[in-house]
Amino acid sequence: MKRIFFFFSVLFLSSLIAHAMDTSGWYVYNGYSSEHSFSVNFPTDWKATTIDDEIQGFMPSSKSNPVLTIEEFEGQSFDQVISYYSDESLSLVEVKDELFQTSSEDLIAKKVTFYDINEIKTEKILLKRGSLIIAINKTPESYTETQAAIEETFQFTADWHQYIDLTNNFTFIFPASYTIENYDTSVEIIDPSSEKIVFTVDSYKDTEINDAISSLNGTIQINTEKEDILLHNSLSAIRATYRETISGLYFNKIFIKNGDNTYAFTDLNIEDNHPHANYYDEYLIETLESFEFFDVELDNEYFSFLNFTDVRDNHPNVEAINKLYEDKVINGYDNSIFKPDGEINRAELVKMVVAAIKDPDPDKYNNCFTDVKYQWFAPRICYAKEKGWVEGYDSGKFKPEAKINRVEAVKIILEANLDNGVADEEILEKNSHIDIDKKSWYYKYFSYAENNDLLDKQHVEENHYLPGEKITRKEVAEMIYRIKY
16 A cells, blocks of 8 residues: 655554644744754744753743754764753753654654752753754743744744654655655655655564564575664664666665564665765765654554645545645645634635636736736736636725635636536525525525535534635635535
8 A cells, every 4th residue: 555645654543732822923943053054933923032052042022031942963872962951050851752743844852851959840852854953942830832833933944854753663765856655564655756766764573673674585686794883873683785787886774673673774775876866965864863763652643644734634624635736726824734723815715626627828918907017916817807807896906815705716717617607597406505685686606506515514513504604725625626626
């Protein structure tokens, strides 16, 4: 069985990030290490203060001391960072792996609990990306919703993603431009430009290391030698060297035991261009050094996501949103969220509708309303106007930033996708919505959409469709998906 994930992949089973606080207008702090950069947002009524080259503090403008700090460690292991804090008047209580969900990515983190000399509990969240460890420091007793929202905005900004396998409990990072293919007993990283396999992790259930090593013997590969090694994270492993019988070239695999199972993954080249081109090696070093086992206890059922952290596999509109994203009909926001419950404006709606049909020439389609000149949305709005799908106001404006209600959106989507439009005599086959007016201008459009099961009606309560309320991004995506696919 195979699942193909692009950009980010995490297997199986946690609750969706709440996204309760709108952080889109917050200030952005950017941290720059020599290997991997990161960013975090903080409110406009807060301030940031540099404590030293590696520590950044954040606090409300009215306070003089940071209530949340972020500290950078380069070239150190988790154990070294924990030991560093333990030497500074803090008594270590517990180290626990946890799934750290941000607005852009899920990460495996270490939650480290200390008591200071006054018996006040302090927690540090340690996040690792390559050779960089970030420590987010907080005091639970004074922890607030704002601090939680700041944490949620944290993201590593370099072009890497973290792969998390919650079945076999291992993780590693890989370049964001590469893709992941998951099989029942293996994971492969693919370079889409060459379609070559760059890195592989194979799982051997209930198998000893030596048996796993020997299992590769056969007509293609012959095991020649092996040696004990110690990985960067102090994991004991065995490097096995193989000779491919057809080419006569040698290559390595690394084998490591975790519990009852053995895992094997790709090592660096030992002969030019075999089994992969040498230019992959710099990426393989990062991937190899990031490989970790973990032990996470999930409080809730966990669902993975393909493209957006707020549109996970259990989201009712996941199929529609992911398909439209794949076909470049819709986009998300910079921090990998889609905001499915966000209200959509007239420009965004038309962009989505037209993008599912055509990519208009911007040199031809522009300057069609007094407020639609050469902006990003101009080609699609002007194309839609030419086709008669949209109209402006008496003032000559289109009002692209204005929110649009449900039935206005339904009309535009239908007229753009139905060659012959909707007949005036369209009758609602079964009206279970008491707020749909048979004498209204939108009645025939609503009737057609309802009769053909095109509407997302998660918002419906007590038989009220709420036709005049603002439509959401997920409703638009669902309707376009149902009518197009």
